[in-house]
Amino acid sequence: MKKKSQTEIMGLLIIFIILSLIIMFTVSKVFFKKPSKVLDEYNQQQLSSSMISAFLKTSSFCLQDTDMEDLIVAVAKNNLMQCDSEYQSSIPNLQCKDISKIDDYLRCALKASFDNSLGQFNMPYQLNMKVTIGDSAGIEPFITLPEETDEKYAEKMKALKSAKSGSVEPYILPLSGSSANVVEIWLCINSECPEI
Numbered sequence: 001m002k003k004k005s006q007t008e009i010m011g012l013l014i015i016f017i018i019l020s021l022i023i024m025f026t027v028s029k030v031f032f033k034k035p036s037k038v039l040d041e042y043n044q045q046q047l048s049s050s051m052i053s054a055f056l057k058t059s060s061f062c063l064q065d066t067d068m069e070d071l072i073v074a075v076a077k078n079n080l081m082q083c084d085s086e087y088q089s090s091i092p093n094l095q096c097k098d099i100s101k102i103d104d105y106l107r108c109a110l111k112a113s114f115d116n117s118l119g120q121f122n123m124p125y126q127l128n129m130k131v132t133i134g135d136s137a138g139i140e141p142f143i144t145l146p147e148e149t150d151e152k153y154a155e156k157m158k159a160l161k162s163a164k165s166g167s168v169e170p171y172i173l174p175l176s177g178s179s180a181n182v183v184e185i186w187l188c189i190n191s192e193c194p195e196i
Helices: 001-029 039-055 068-074 085-089 102-117 153-162
Strands: 125-131 143-145 171-175 178-189
Touching: 039 068, 039 102, 039 171, 039 178, 068 102, 068 125, 068 178, 102 125, 102 143, 102 178
Parallel strands: none
Antiparallel strands: 125 143, 125 178, 171 178
8 A cells, every 4th residue: 555655656746747847848948939030020120110200200409390200301302491500509408409401410310319229229220211203213312321421330331231131111201292202211220221
């Protein structure tokens, strides 16, 4: 009788050990697995889209009652507006003060915004904006970051070239309510943008 109860206890112990190993294996596979490439690309696309959406709705601090989307559209249309220096001087801690041309101001604001967000996390990025008119795809970007004059340009581009190229879709910003004329905004994070 004593031998039989010891055998039953040993059997239960072996079953318990086997179940514990199965549970540990399952937990380690579920919680400690590396993210898939598809999930990583999706996260990059979502981050890119979210960053652009947030930037477009940010107040421009160039002119009263304008946001960055208004400035991008104005620059894309070659509008020669000037920033309001009196309005800018009333804003404390503005990084792009004393820049009157809106295209220079937009470039400064883009660089400051993305360097202060993505740069803080050492995430290299490439940003291209270009106007597409109808089906024409040969127009050069009117804004490209990082700029070649940037002292860290070579370092940033080297980091981008070594990164895996992901699938990136442009953010489309219509001009003048026409679906044929648009600004394509490409923000590639941790990867180089495709040739556009």
